[in-house]
Amino acid sequence: MPTPNAHPASQRGAESSLGLALFRAAFRVLHAVAPGLALAWATRAAIRPRRHERPQREEDLLRRGHREVVDAGEGHLITTWRFGAAPRKVLLVHGWEGRGAQLGAFVDPLLDAGFEVVLFDHIGHGESVGRRSSVIRFRDGIRAVAQSRGPFHGCIAHSMGAAATTLAMEGGVTFERVVFVAPPWDLASYIERFVALMTGVRGLAGRILERFEQHYGVRADEVSMSALVPRRSEPLLVLHDLGDRDVPLHEGRRVAESWKGAGLMEGVGLGHRRILRDPDMVRRGTLFLAGEAKPR
Secondary structure (H helix, E strand, C coil): CCCCCCCHHHHHHHHHHHHHHHHHHHHHHHHHHCHHHHHHHHHHHHHCCCCCCCCHHHHHHHHHCEEEEEECCCCCEEEEEEECCCCCEEEEECCCCCCHHHHHHHHHHHHHCCCEEEEECCCCCCCCCCCCCCHHHHHHHHHHHHHHHCCCCEEEEECHHHHHHHHHHHCCCCCCEEEEECCCCCHHHHHHHHHHHHHCCCCCHHHHHHHHHHHHCCCHHHCCHHHHHHHCCCCEEEEEECCCCCCCHHHHHHHHHHCCCCEEEEECCCCCCHHHHCHHHHHHHHHHHCCCCCCC
């Protein structure tokens, strides 16, 4: 039990860790006695992102923005925030179980560089409507925001958001310059890591992806970065950390190596999320979008 003086964020983190541990324990029992039901449970966990509470710094940021709602169709309403007003715009795209404001450290540097900045919560995330999501719905959200709030000069996308951004670009959304932070290379590997983290059981991703393919009518390998990246040539900078446990650095390296003309900046000790607030990474990403830094 937390002490009366425990910091609220620390208390929430402890409760979250306890909840995950209990979920894993229950899942292992279910997987042993009813594997079919366990698979359905794992599939549900893989498509229903958890909404995490915003820290105060994100609340403070969003109060400065102009809040607007974009209709992405099929009842999906996406909440966006606009900062500044300028001819050149930059779109900030968060990752799975994230929030647009997680990329908030980029807002002021981009404003200072003369950009207008738009960020948003994906379908099923943050303040946007919906309980289920996927890389396909991420793509659809990016497309809807680009059509409503664009055109955009550049984009900064994190993790699964980078994969969805690539998929949106394949479908016609355009950016002159792109920054990817911790991009995954392979959808199957990403799903495997996430499901194993949630359930404590490995080897479920293949069957979950089969259900994904049946639902969306598309093969998983067709929407994976490994299939899309070699066809891209827009100026790209990849930012990735050596100690990233969610998306290993070697995946970001493969993206940079396979995307024509892309560059890579590696960090140490930043992990998967703190990299979004690191001053050096933020500065390099901003300079790149402004055209003041080359990929390599």
